Amino acid sequence: MSKVVCFGEIMLRLAPAGYLRFEQAGSLEAVYGGGEANVCVSLANFGLDAALVTKVPDNPIGQSAINEMRRYGVDTRYMIRGGERLGVYFLEKGASQRPSKVVYDRKYSAVSQAQRQDFNWPEIFDGADWFHFTGITPALGDNVAEAVLDACKAAREAGVTVSCDLNFRKNLWTSEKAGQVMSRFMPYVDVCIANEEDAEKVFGIKAAETDITGGKLSHEGYKQVAKQLSDRFGCGAVAITLRESISASDNNWAAMLYKDGNYHFSRKYPIHIIDRVGGGDSFGGGLIFGLLSDYSAQDALEFAVAASCLKHTIEGDHNHVSVGEVRTLMGGDGSGRVQR
Template structure:
């Protein structure tokens, strides 16, 4: 089984305990996470050979981020050291009708100031089968977008499968800039991953009869979205998560996979959320794992959705589950009964 490389930013997460608001909290808990790092940890937990690539400062906070990845078996040997700071994000968990809130403090982070010379992609991609990044990474700056492009070109030249989670973040760039930059990257992408809003935010491709603010998600409308994405960019696979938001605590959760002209829908889960952050990353990791292990299209989307469903029950960015636990849920055992 080949190696997977993910590239992006790992951040320090600071959050009040439980459901305290920022203005209430007298202490903040510190953990680490970030889109591509979360994917690498999930894959490593599944027994895959996963490496995470980024740039981190040489000081102790940078080292703490690396140590967090190492404890899950992620290969950190290709991480470049330098720069002055680790990006931070503050998380206030929502409850009921009060949404969660994220405040970024990541400007000037080591990866945001990285240069092309920091990464030798020919060396990084030795023995690699799959490369993954998200739309968050090129949003960090024109320099990082250029590095992403160089990585994608190097991956394609070596026959490596490339996946991208569109992951639009309005706090990082505009829809117009996202569309321009991401379009240039998509010609190198084989597998596109998106949530129910990304295709509209980044490329203006909308699903009919859908209103995510009311929790109304028309599954049939996303067939057209997936087909248009594949036709426009030549993707081999398009996976779209379908979140029906009932409240901050309760969501309907499902997904669709489009491949070889066919559509595959997962079962739907009604999930009671412990921590939503990292839900999309755990879906992406589940999709990559299933694809690399030769699962059928239906089994692939069922595994990815079950993996993400379980992540919503776990505190922190990282999905702390095993392949067996995911397969058990995907197979229909969602009772939550005590395992003795």
């Protein structure tokens, strides 16, 4: 069984029920999530050994976050305790022409206060095959960025494949700072994952003939984005999700993968969205699973897109689907008929 290690923050998500606005809500529903935590849950559901590395407060809320990961079969031995608090984010789900809104309350979170000496990377990577992190993690602070760099170096020394989802968050840092910091990690990255905007926001690499707001995405433009990322940093593979936003409720969903000098484009899925949060993470988890399972580049891409398509229909941050369900959709059965 392949072992995947992910490093990042797990957060408490608080959201009004259904599609209520914040000011309408008399109560908030609580679940846990976070980029790398979501990838871990996907991989555990797919039958891999997935371990989350993070720091949570030594209190009942931190323990609840650990319990959440254990519930889904994630290895929690590297979820260390300490720091002040668990990060929180508030989500108001959008509908039709009203966009979703996220409000962060994560300052002084436990993982943002983590120090590089908190993590014994050679021990963590013992027996590991893959290491995954996102651009959110180093954005939490210079101290966390140093821990990420330590992890990348240790993974390289251990012969572990490294993947990074650029995941630019303007509320955490500027494009200039993101570009400076992320450029330090990219020489260690074997598989780079991005969405339609990340490469532009982090590295200034923009797809030609593309209008994100208008939902116009150019295949040729994103071929050049992927090739520039690969050429600049030496990434063996670059995957880019291609979201055509019709409204907050309906998107077209696809992706491309540039690997070994070849471009692969997936099937496009029309999605009626139940919960968009975690969609990119479910793509990353699916891609990691496909590549570790020795799928062809095209099949690994199709698996990732189908897995993420299904995630958009599931409440919460995590993707609760099996390999069989993903492969059924890959095979063309997207009818949604009742299974008896």
